[in-house]
């Protein structure tokens with residue numbers, strides 16, 4: 001069985017990848033300047049040509065705010081008849097960000113997803129239970145199209161109904177599942193079984209939110225399967241932008257489809273290769289809605305050593321967190337993932353927690369609420385150990401309260417851990 005989906009492309013020397021990227025970038029820039037948004041940008045900045053990849057840094061950085069300003073159609077580069085699909089993603093404000101795709105864009109996104117699924121060993125003999133929500137969210141449909149492209153049997157079950165999810169894995173001899181880590185944790189927890197045994201299930205594709213190493217290990221202990229981290233975002237066509245291979249040493253970004261930059265989120269300048277910063281992506285092929293230099297707000301770094309799988313497309317480290325989820329208390333930058341790591345150091349999964357941030361007289365307080373088993377509800381020594389460990393992880397002591405399991409809201413989509421109180 002071939003190891004690669006497209007060997008010559010996946011093993012292209014970096015210099016040739018760069019050459020391709022430049023050609024695609026020129027093409028993409030020409031496409032972009034057809035849109036009202038970029039036409040205006042040219043008027044403002046005077047940049048009307050791309051000659052080298054480095055020229056991209058002369059273009060402005062875009063983010064969700066830019067997309068909202070261009071809402072609903074300021075970034076469309078094709079005529080209305082060519083638009084085949086619209087996805088939206090809702091954010092914290094009322095205006096959603098919109099993704100427009102032509103049929104060709106959908107085919108390319110499906111092909112990119114298929115490449116990732118092939119890389120992790122899925123073939124047409126597999127059955128994938130897709131537990132991501134279908135509809136405007138890209139996690140359901142985009143994975144679905146990629147899997148179908150490989151001839152994989154897809155069960156488009158979406159989220160919800162945990163007992164049926166478990167039943168179907170059993171009844172349909174499901175070999176692979178696609179879920180958020182939070183939802184998979186919820187399903188495992190619902191089953192109330194110490195170790196779930198599904199003889200056919202071998203693969204879990206986990207994405208759409210961060211998963212701590214401890215949580216990953218816990219999932220693996222509960223259901224013995226191989227876990228693959230899958231990264232993406234609506235603005236870049238959804239899942240499959242980058243994916244872990246069987247070497248499990250970071251996630252390959254498909255560099256013939258996406259151009260990546262890592263910048264310092266404060267200075268907005270590139271960081272030296274290998275250093276941590278914010279991932280900025282350019283879609284190199286999309287016709288309907290070209291996006292150049294889109295700020296993902298995700299923190300990662302490029303892994304510089306070659307991958308043992310033989311693919312030359314560079315890898316990024318698992319996403320550490322989002323710059324906009326990061327909050328600052330007493331001058332200390334804190335990511336939700338650090339809090340989760342600290343809690344998991346002494347409280348075993350499954351875990352449900354929320355930090356409420358309250359501002360009083362100009363001072364911010366952290367109120368951490370964690371669901372624990374009944375026997376720990378008034379365990380003061382556990383509370384004290386947790387407080388100490390949090391102090392060492394994040395240098396701040398939050399006010400901690402333990403509540404019974406089931407008290408905090410649990411979503412089937414992305415988990416919201418940080419809530420700012422007014």
Ligand code: DLL
Nearest residue numbers: 089139207208209210230231232233234238239319
């Ligand atoms: O979450 C697309 C997706 C669906 C990716 C299914 C993977 C699997 P959005 O709703 O636009 O799109 O959210 C994108 O989610 O910027 C990250 O902050 C976060 N995210 C996505 N994948 C991962 C991951 C989809 N593997 C935002 N690890 C991104 C950590 C992730 N965070």
